[in-house]
Amino acid sequence: MEMENWISALQLNISETQILTEVADRYSYSFDASFGEYLPEVVVQAKSKEDVIHVLKVANQHNVPVYPRGQGTCLSGGPLPVHGGIVLDMSKWPEKIEVSPDDLIVTVSPSAITANINSAAEEHGLMYAPDPSSSKVSTIGGNLAENSGGPRGLKYGVTKDFVLGLELITPEGEVIRTGGRTIKNVTGMDLTKLIVGSEGALGVITEATLKLMPKPPAVQTIMAVFDDVRTAGKAISKTLTSGILPSKMEFMDQACIRTVENFKPAGLPVDAEAIVIIELDGHKEALAIEKEQVQKIMEEIGATDTILPKTQEEADKIWYARKQVSPAIAKIKPTIVSEDATVPRSKIPDMMDRILEIKQKHNVEIVVFGHAGDGNLHPNVLCDKRDKEEMKRVELAVEEMFQAAIDLGGTLSGEHGIGTMKSPFMELELGEVGLDMMKRIKDAWDPNNIMNPGKIFPEKGQKLVLSDE
Amino acid sequence: MEMENWISALQLNISETQILTEVADRYSYSFDASFGEYLPEVVVQAKSKEDVIHVLKVANQHNVPVYPRGQGTCLSGGPLPVHGGIVLDMSKWPEKIEVSPDDLIVTVSPSAITANINSAAEEHGLMYAPDPSSSKVSTIGGNLAENSGGPRGLKYGVTKDFVLGLELITPEGEVIRTGGRTIKNVTGMDLTKLIVGSEGALGVITEATLKLMPKPPAVQTIMAVFDDVRTAGKAISKTLTSGILPSKMEFMDQACIRTVENFKPAGLPVDAEAIVIIELDGHKEALAIEKEQVQKIMEEIGATDTILPKTQEEADKIWYARKQVSPAIAKIKPTIVSEDATVPRSKIPDMMDRILEIKQKHNVEIVVFGHAGDGNLHPNVLCDKRDKEEMKRVELAVEEMFQAAIDLGGTLSGEHGIGTMKSPFMELELGEVGLDMMKRIKDAWDPNNIMNPGKIFPEKGQKLVLSDE
Numbered sequence: 001m002e003m004e005n006w007i008s009a010l011q012l013n014i015s016e017t018q019i020l021t022e023v024a025d026r027y028s029y030s031f032d033a034s035f036g037e038y039l040p041e042v043v044v045q046a047k048s049k050e051d052v053i054h055v056l057k058v059a060n061q062h063n064v065p066v067y068p069r070g071q072g073t074c075l076s077g078g079p080l081p082v083h084g085g086i087v088l089d090m091s092k093w094p095e096k097i098e099v100s101p102d103d104l105i106v107t108v109s110p111s112a113i114t115a116n117i118n119s120a121a122e123e124h125g126l127m128y129a130p131d132p133s134s135s136k137v138s139t140i141g142g143n144l145a146e147n148s149g150g151p152r153g154l155k156y157g158v159t160k161d162f163v164l165g166l167e168l169i170t171p172e173g174e175v176i177r178t179g180g181r182t183i184k185n186v187t188g189m190d191l192t193k194l195i196v197g198s199e200g201a202l203g204v205i206t207e208a209t210l211k212l213m214p215k216p217p218a219v220q221t222i223m224a225v226f227d228d229v230r231t232a233g234k235a236i237s238k239t240l241t242s243g244i245l246p247s248k249m250e251f252m253d254q255a256c257i258r259t260v261e262n263f264k265p266a267g268l269p270v271d272a273e274a275i276v277i278i279e280l281d282g283h284k285e286a287l288a289i290e291k292e293q294v295q296k297i298m299e300e301i302g303a304t305d306t307i308l309p310k311t312q313e314e315a316d317k318i319w320y321a322r323k324q325v326s327p328a329i330a331k332i333k334p335t336i337v338s339e340d341a342t343v344p345r346s347k348i349p350d351m352m353d354r355i356l357e358i359k360q361k362h363n364v365e366i367v368v369f370g371h372a373g374d375g376n377l378h379p380n381v382l383c384d385k386r387d388k389e390e391m392k393r394v395e396l397a398v399e400e401m402f403q404a405a406i407d408l409g410g411t412l413s414g415e416h417g418i419g420t421m422k423s424p425f426m427e428l429e430l431g432e433v434g435l436d437m438m439k440r441i442k443d444a445w446d447p448n449n450i451m452n453p454g455k456i457f458p459e460k461g462q463k464l465v466l467s468d469e
Numbered sequence: 470m471e472m473e474n475w476i477s478a479l480q481l482n483i484s485e486t487q488i489l490t491e492v493a494d495r496y497s498y499s500f501d502a503s504f505g506e507y508l509p510e511v512v513v514q515a516k517s518k519e520d521v522i523h524v525l526k527v528a529n530q531h532n533v534p535v536y537p538r539g540q541g542t543c544l545s546g547g548p549l550p551v552h553g554g555i556v557l558d559m560s561k562w563p564e565k566i567e568v569s570p571d572d573l574i575v576t577v578s579p580s581a582i583t584a585n586i587n588s589a590a591e592e593h594g595l596m597y598a599p600d601p602s603s604s605k606v607s608t609i610g611g612n613l614a615e616n617s618g619g620p621r622g623l624k625y626g627v628t629k630d631f632v633l634g635l636e637l638i639t640p641e642g643e644v645i646r647t648g649g650r651t652i653k654n655v656t657g658m659d660l661t662k663l664i665v666g667s668e669g670a671l672g673v674i675t676e677a678t679l680k681l682m683p684k685p686p687a688v689q690t691i692m693a694v695f696d697d698v699r700t701a702g703k704a705i706s707k708t709l710t711s712g713i714l715p716s717k718m719e720f721m722d723q724a725c726i727r728t729v730e731n732f733k734p735a736g737l738p739v740d741a742e743a744i745v746i747i748e749l750d751g752h753k754e755a756l757a758i759e760k761e762q763v764q765k766i767m768e769e770i771g772a773t774d775t776i777l778p779k780t781q782e783e784a785d786k787i788w789y790a791r792k793q794v795s796p797a798i799a800k801i802k803p804t805i806v807s808e809d810a811t812v813p814r815s816k817i818p819d820m821m822d823r824i825l826e827i828k829q830k831h832n833v834e835i836v837v838f839g840h841a842g843d844g845n846l847h848p849n850v851l852c853d854k855r856d857k858e859e860m861k862r863v864e865l866a867v868e869e870m871f872q873a874a875i876d877l878g879g880t881l882s883g884e885h886g887i888g889t890m891k892s893p894f895m896e897l898e899l900g901e902v903g904l905d906m907m908k909r910i911k912d913a914w915d916p917n918n919i920m921n922p923g924k925i926f927p928e929k930g931q932k933l934v935l936s937d938e
Contacts (some may be wrong), residue, residue, distance in 0.1 A: 190662050
C-alpha cells in the first residue's frame with residue numbers, strides 16, 4: 001500500500017509516540033475554529049527542526065499533503081487537512097522564549113503561546129504589541145502563518161510588523177534563515193514578510209525573532225455610548241483625524257452588547273444601539289489631555305454618554321466584556337460564520353449601512369463588533385449549518401458582504417486570512433494576473449504542491465458552500 | 470541591426486521626445502550616487518502607465534535589459550544600467566499627491582518627491598514618517614524600490630512600513646494591484662512588501678498608496694557630547710532600554726563633526742570624540758518628562774555635556790548640520806564608499822570598535838555617522854578611485870566591515886540596498902539555499918531577466934572591485 005509506504009518512511013526518523021494514526025486521535029485534528037471537518041491520514045507532533053525536515057522530505061518524495069497546525073484557533077480554515085495527508089502539529093514543540101532586552105527583541109519557538117511572549121517581555125518593561133483575541137491559547141507559529149491582528153493593531157500594527165527574522169524549512173526540506181536580529185535589513189527581497197501571512201503555503205516556520213517595544217507607562221479606557229450605529233462610525237473617523245492615535249478602538253452593536261450581557265453580565269448599556277471602547281496609552285500627563293479631547297469629540301458627534309472608568313478594575317471589566325464576545329456568540333446558535341472584510345477608515349459608516357441592508361434582505365442574524373478604528377469589522381452570522389435553506393441565505397449574505405467591502409475600496413480579509421472559505425473570491429480582489437503572480441511564487445517554492453494545498457488559491461470551479469451536502 | 474529594431478519598436482507607441490539616444494543625454498543616466506559608470510543604449514522618459522507597459526513588452530520581445538530610475542540618489546547602484554539597454558526615467562512623470570485625510574492615506578505617482586508627500590500631509594495635520602536624507606531630491610519610486618530608511622526609522626519604521634498598496638507593471642508588461650487602501654489586509658501573500666525593496670527586479674511601480682499618521686504636536690532636540698566613542702554607543706543602548714523611544718538618534722564621530730564644521734560651521738563641538746543627537750516627539754507635557762530622563766541617562770553613562778536648544782532655530786541648526794554630513798564629506802576626497810552594514814542595537818559599541826580596528830589595520834580614512842539608535846551606522850571610506858593601491862586597501866576594509874556586521878549578528882545592508890556592490894556578499898548572509906529561494910521568485914516573475922539585471926544576485930565569479938581596471 002502506498003500509504004503504508006510513506007508512513008513507514010516517516011517512522012524511520014521520528015519516534016512512534018509522535019506519530020498518531022488512530023482515528024480518535026486524528027479526529028481531534030480534523031477541525032479548527034472555522035468551518036468544515038476533514039480527517040487527516042496521519043498526525044505528526046513535531047518537536048524539532050529535524051522532525052520537520054524529515055516530514056517534508058518524505059512528503060515530497062511521496063506527494064503527500066502537509067498541513068501545519070498550532071492550536072487550531074484559526075477562523076479561516078488555515079490548518080484544515082482538506083486533502084487528507086499529514087497534519088503537522090507544532091504545538092508540542094518545547095516552548096522557547098528568549099528575550100534580549102538590550103536589542104529589544106525576543107527569539108521564540110513556533111509553539112510559544114502569544115500571551116506568554118508578552119508576559120516574558122513585560123518582565124523587562126517591554127511589550128510584544130500584537131494581541132489577537134486568542135492570544136492566551138494561540139501559538140506564535142499560527143499567528144505568523146496567518147499574520148494575526150488584534151485590537152492594538154490600530155496603533156502598533158499586526159504580527160508582520162513585529163517580525164525581524166525567521167527560520168523556515170522550505171517545502172523541499174531545506175533550512176533557510178530570513179531577516180535577522182536587526183531593526184533594518186534590506187539585504188535582497190523581503191522573504192520574511194512574504195512568509196508571514198502566507199498561511200503555511202511556503203514552508204514551515206521553526207523559529208522567529210520578534211521586535212519588542214517599551215511598554216507604555218499608562219493606559220486610559222473610555223467607553224462611548226451611541227443611539228445609532230452610523231453616528232458611532234462617524235465618531236471613530238473623527239477621533240482618528242483629530243491627531244490622536246488610540247491603542248485600541250473597538251466597536252460593539254446592540255445585538256453584540258446584549259449577547260455578552262446575557263452570557264456574563266458586565267454592566268454594558270443594553271439599550272445602546274452601539275458602543276465604542278477606546279484605550280489610550282502613553283505618559284500619564286499626555287493621557288490626561290487626550291482623554292478630554294476624545295470625550296469632547298464623542299459628545300460633539302452625538303454620543304449619549306461617555307464613561308471613564310475610575311479604577312483599573314473597572315477598566316478591566318469593560319475589556320473583559322469585549323473578550324467575551326466570541327464565546328458569548330457561540331452559545332446562541334450552533335454555527336457562526338465569522339467575517340473580517342475590511343474597509344478604508346472613512347468608509348466604516350457606509351459598511352455598517354451595507355451590513356444592515358444585507359441582514360434585512362436575506363433575513364439572517366448578524367452580530368457586528370470589531371476593530372473599528374482600522375476599518376476591520378467582524379460581522380458574525382449566527383446560523384445552523386443543519387438548516388440547508390438558512391445556509392443558502394447565509395452564503396448569499398456572506399458573498400454580498402465581500403462584494404460590499406471591495407466596492408468600498410476594501411479587502412476580503414483584514415486579519416483572519418483566506419484559507420478555504422474566501423479562496424473562491426480571490427480573483428474578485430486581485431484580478432487574474434495578480435492571482436497568477438502569487439501562484440508563480442507558490443509553484444517556484446513548492447513544485448509538488450505539498451504545503452497546505454487547497455488554501456488561498458481557488459480550486460477549479462470552487463464556490464462558497466456552507467451547508468453540508 | 471537588432472538594436473535599431475527594438476528602438477523602432479519603442480518609437481511605435483512612445484513620443485520621440487521621450488526617447489533619448491544622443492550620447493550626451495545618455496551620459497546623464499550613466500551614474501548614480503554610488504560607484505561606477507555605465508552608458509545605456511537608450512533612455513525612455515516614461516510619463517504614463519501605457520509608456521511603461523509598452524517599454525516592458527518591447528524589452529521582453531527583444532530581450533533588452535530595463536533599468537528604472539528616479540532621481541539617481543541611490544547609494545548602492547540600483548539604477549545603474551550595468552548591461553546597457555534601456556534606462557526608464559520615471560522622474561518626468563506628472564507628480565500626483567492625493568491626500569485622503571479621513572482614511573489617513575495618500576496616493577502618489579512614482580515621480581512624487583518624498584519631501585513633497587510629507588508637506589502635502591502636513592497641510593492636514595498629518596505626517597509621512599520616512600525621511601531619507603535625500604528626501605528633498607529623491608522620488609518615492611526610488612524610495613519604494615530601495616525601501617529607504619532615514620533618521621525617523623528608529624521610532625516609525627522605514628518606507629515599507631508605510632506602503633499599503635501598489636500598482637505594478639510586471640516584467641511581462643501586465644498591470645497588477647497589490648494591497649489597497651486599508652490598514653489591514655491579509656488577502657493572500659504580501660506582494661506589496663515583497664515588491665518594496667526588491668530594487669526594481671520584479672517590475673515597475675506606477676502608483677503607491679501610503680499610510681499617514683497624525684503629526685506629533687511637539688518635538689525636543691537634545692545633543693549629548695562624549696569624549697570616547699564606546700561610551701556614546703553605551704548611552705544609545707541605555708536610552709533605548711529605559712522605556713523611551715526617541716523619534717531620531719543620530720551619531721557623529723570626531724572626523725565627521727570636524728568635516729561638517731569645516732564645510733559649513735554650525736557650532737558643533739569640534740573637540741568631542743563623538744556626539745549623539747536625539748529628537749523626542751509627542752505631547753509637550755510628555756516631552757518635558759522624557760527630556761529630563763534622557764539628560765540623566767546621558768550624564769550617568771558619562772556624557773561630558775548635554776545641550777538642549779532653547780529655540781526651534783537652535784534645534785534646526787543642529788539638524789541642518791547633521792544633513793550636511795554627506796555633502797561635506799564629498800568635498801574632502803574624490804571618492805566616497807558609503808556603507809550601511811547594520812548590527813543589533815546592543816552591538817553598536819562592538820561595531821564601533823571593529824570599525825576602528827579595520828581603519829587602523831588597512832590605513833584607510835573612515836568617517837562614521839548614522840542612525841545609531843537602530844544599529845545602522847554609516848562608515849564612509851574617503852578615498853580616490855584613481856589610486857589603485859589605496860582602492861585595494863579600501864576593498865579589503867569594506868569586506869571586513871561586512872564580515873564584522875555579520876559576525877555581530879547583523880546585516881550587509883540596513884537601508885541602502887544590495888545593488889551591484891554588495892551582491893558578491895549575498896551568500897555570506899543568506900546561504901546558498903536562501904539566495905536560491907530569492908532567485909526562484911525572480912525567475913518566476915521575470916523569466917527573460919529583463920528587469921534591472923546585474924543587481925542583487927551575484928553574477929558568476931563576481932567580486933567587489935572598486936578601482937577602475
